[in-house]
Amino acid sequence: MATLELQGLTKRFGEFTAVDSMNLKAAEGEMIALLGGSGCGKTTTLRMIAGFTEPTAGQILVDGKNVSTIPPYRRNIGIFFQNYALFPHMTVFENVAFGLKLQKLPKNEIRERVEHMLALVKLTGMDKRYPRQLSGGQQQRVALARALVTRPSILLLDEPLSNLDAKLRVEMQVEIKRIQKELGITTIIVTHDHEEAVSLADRVIVMNAGHILQIGKPQEVFDRPASPFIADFMGFSTFLHGIAAGAEGDMRLIRCGAHTLQVPAEAAQELTEGDACILAIRSENIRTAEQEGVNTVRGTVKSATYKGHTTRLEVSGCFEEMVYPAIHEYADVQEGSEVLLHFPAQHFCVYKDIK
Numbered sequence: 001m002a003t004l005e006l007q008g009l010t011k012r013f014g015e016f017t018a019v020d021s022m023n024l025k026a027a028e029g030e031m032i033a034l035l036g037g038s039g040c041g042k043t044t045t046l047r048m049i050a051g052f053t054e055p056t057a058g059q060i061l062v063d064g065k066n067v068s069t070i071p072p073y074r075r076n077i078g079i080f081f082q083n084y085a086l087f088p089h090m091t092v093f094e095n096v097a098f099g100l101k102l103q104k105l106p107k108n109e110i111r112e113r114v115e116h117m118l119a120l121v122k123l124t125g126m127d128k129r130y131p132r133q134l135s136g137g138q139q140q141r142v143a144l145a146r147a148l149v150t151r152p153s154i155l156l157l158d159e160p161l162s163n164l165d166a167k168l169r170v171e172m173q174v175e176i177k178r179i180q181k182e183l184g185i186t187t188i189i190v191t192h193d194h195e196e197a198v199s200l201a202d203r204v205i206v207m208n209a210g211h212i213l214q215i216g217k218p219q220e221v222f223d224r225p226a227s228p229f230i231a232d233f234m235g236f237s238t239f240l241h242g243i244a245a246g247a248e249g250d251m252r253l254i255r256c257g258a259h260t261l262q263v264p265a266e267a268a269q270e271l272t273e274g275d276a277c278i279l280a281i282r283s284e285n286i287r288t289a290e291q292e293g294v295n296t297v298r299g300t301v302k303s304a305t306y307k308g309h310t311t312r313l314e315v316s317g318c319f320e321e322m323v324y325p326a327i328h329e330y331a332d333v334q335e336g337s338e339v340l341l342h343f344p345a346q347h348f349c350v351y352k353d354i355k
C-alpha cells in the first residue's frame, strides 16, 4: 500500500503544454479514474508516473518520497498500457513470471505467485498457452496478471478494457475492482468512458487540455458536473438556455423561450434575477406525461431510435433547442407525432451562462 502524490506535474512538448501543473493526492488503496477526451493529457500523465516520460516540471511522490529521478523498473509500479503487448514467444506462465525472474526470486515462489495471479484473473490451466492461442480478452487478463504479479504499490491502467466486447468489459470491470481492492493497490485508470470511470473508481478526475476540471466522488461528478462542458462529457444530452426569472416557494423559475421551468433553489444558488443560465438534463430523466403540469412541454418527434430498453427521441418545438429524451415506456412514438414531455425539476443541473 502506498500514497501517490503529484505536485505541479507538467509536461511540455516544445511550445505545447500536454499536462499543466497537475496536483493530486491518492490515498493508500484508492482507485482514481482519469477521464477526458482524446489528447487531454491522460496518457502523458501516466507515462510520467511510470517514468517513461520525463516531466518538464513538478514532482511525483510515492509514500512521500520523490521518485521523479528513479528509473521505471525501480519504481515498483505495475503498468498496463495499450501498446504494452505480451511477449509472443513466451507462454502465459513465462509472460506473467517475467518481472519476478528479473527480481531473481526462487523458482518455487515464482510458480506459486504466478499460479495465484492466474487464478485471480480466472486463467487457471492456461499457463502453457501462447498469446496467439488466447482470445483478446484472455490476453488482456494475462497482461493484467503481469502488471500485478510483482505486487506493485501503484498500478497504472491505460484503457485496459477498450478492446473488449460489452459483456467481457463488464466482467473485467468487476474483476479489476475486486483484485485492486483485495491487494489494496493504489490505482490510476485512464478511460474515455464515463460509465466505466464512475463504476470503477473511488474518485473521478475530469481533464481537458492538460488541466483538471473537476475531481470528486463518482456520484458527485456524475450527478453534479461542475460545468456544461463536463456535463456534456458525463453524458448529459439536453442543454437549454434560459433567464433566471424569480422564485416560487423553494423553487427558482427559469424562463426558457416561451416556457417557464422550475428548478430546485439549491441548484440555482449562484443565479440572481435576470442572469442568463444553462440547464442540463440527462436523456433518461426526461419523461413523457399524460397531462399538463409543472415542467411539462409539448413538442414534435423529429426522430425515434429504438435502443433496446429505451427509445431515444429527438424532439423539437419544446424550446429553441432540440431535446433528447430516452423514454422507457414504449408509446407509439412516430416521427412527426406530438409528445408531452416532463422535465423533473430535481434532475436539472443549473449553470450561470458566462458567455
Ligand SMILES: Nc1ncnc2c1ncn2[C@@H]1O[C@H](COP(=O)(O)OP(=O)(O)OP(=O)(O)O)[C@@H](O)[C@H]1O
Pocket (backbone or CB within 6 Å): 013, 018, 036, 037, 038, 039, 040, 041, 042, 043, 044, 045, 192
Ligand atoms: N511525444 C510527443 N510529442 C509531441 N506531442 C505529444 C507527444 N506525446 C503526446 N503529445 C501530445 O500531447 C497531448 C496529450 O497526449 P496524451 O497521449 O496524453 O492524450 P490522451 O488524453 O491520453 O489522449 P487519448 O485518449 O487519445 O489517448 C496530445 O495533444 C498529443 O498530441
